[in-house]
Amino acid sequence: MLPLCRRYSKLCGATARIAAFLLTFSGVLAPVHAAGTETAIEPVIVVIGENRSFDHLFATYTPPHGESVWNLLSKGIITAKGTPGPNFGRAKQYQGILKVPSKFSLLPASKTLYETLPPPNTDGIPSLASDTKPPPFATLAAATAAEGQALPVDDLPLLTTGASGLPKHVIDTRILNVLNLPSGPFQLTPGVAYDDYAASPVHRFYQMWQQLDCSATQATGENPSGCLADLFPWVEVSIGAGSNGKPQPANFNDETTGEGATAMGFYNVQNGDMPYFTELARNYAISDNYHQPVMGGTGVNHIMLGSADAYYYTDGHGHAMTPPDNQIENPDPQPGTNNWYTQDGYGGGSYSNCSDPTQPGVGTIVTYLASLPNKPRPNCAPGHYYLLNNYDPGYNGDGSLHISSPFTIPPSPVRTIADVLLERREFSAFPHLSR
Secondary structure (H helix, E strand, C coil), X not given: CCCCCCCCCHXXXXXXXXXXXXXXXXXXXXXXXXXXXXXXXXXXXXXXXXXXXXXXXXXXXXXXXXXXXCCCCCCCCECCCCCEXXXXXXXXXXXXXXXXXXXXXXCCCEEEECCCCCCCECCCXXXXXXXXXXXXXXXXXXXXXXXXXXXXXXXXXXXXXXXXXXXXXXXXXXXXCHHHCCCCCEECCXXXXXXXXXXXXXXXXXXXXXHHCECHHHCCCCCCCCECCCCHHHHHHHCCCCCCCCCCCCCCCCCCCCCCCHHHEECCHHHCCCHHHHHHHHHCCCCCCCCCCXXXXXXXXXXXXXXXXXXXXXXXXXXXXCCCHHHECEEEXXXXXXCCEEECXXXXXXXXXXXXXCCCCHHHHHHHHHHCCCXXXXXXXXXXXXXXXXXXXXXXXXXXXXXXXXXECCCCCCCXXXXXXXXXXXXXXXXXXXX
């Protein structure tokens, strides 16, 4: 498994809720001209839609004549100039209040409209270019030394730009009108250029479910899921990327999590933002009704791509077992807080036993699924704790076990696309790769 994206890299965080995951056989396998294939496939490039939404990139995109797209512009939510449109109210965001005492809930007990959004935060994005703590690099020479074999020469200067010029964990004043943003989508440029570093929105399992504000009672013909998608900033500022089992910080406010309303920002291709992505969109198919394979973080989405399944916690020999307590998700709010999860975060939580509706958070989601007309099944094996978010890969790049952190995916018996390929006749010319 490849290392997971860095949260604030231009590839993972600042380019749009998209993480580039490259699977390539170049240099490992010679091209195989198998019987029945029309083309000789060499490198395979897979782009995972994750981290940021389609509208973050293509909010104002207009397709070629004869084609259509579902985005903020086509729905009248914003104008081509990036200002609120006639249907802006359809994307307005709310802040929630949970019951006290409370359990994890997809629906707050009450919610009120944000008059202005919580200001987006710089979080941990790089303030200045540096050769000692990149990216971005302060010099092209350092960028070339680090990445010269991996990137085209013309792209290397991109590794030297994009620092915010602001301290970490402060309001991102690059964004115009940042203290008075309307209660819905807002344009990032020209303040935050499309190739600048910017904070990454929350993308974790229970947070994403909660942000969508789902109930079958809210379902319509156009929206059969009943998900209103109107709690994004509230979840960002009330729990952010997780608690790691720690108590809520003192003097907690809308900036404490380092998020603010980061999830509501978008670029404007009408103004020339992201010309390369726009060119790709005009020449290839784009997925305007698709976000990502599975709820959750970068790690679980990479796993789903490679296996079409979820990994579960094992004893290292393929047998399911219960993870340590601090690695089990508990999105129930800590006493006295309004949505500060009990156990969740990048260095804690991440597994849930979704076969047991008495487990924290599980019953809420399973009950919602059962309330839908088509009643989708959780498909969870008894006693299995499934990975929901980001963990360290189980193996290093050289194939050795990665054991430097307890928050590491154990060896898994789940079959992957690699297993299928290795079993196919097309690879019979490579006996050293067969089992």
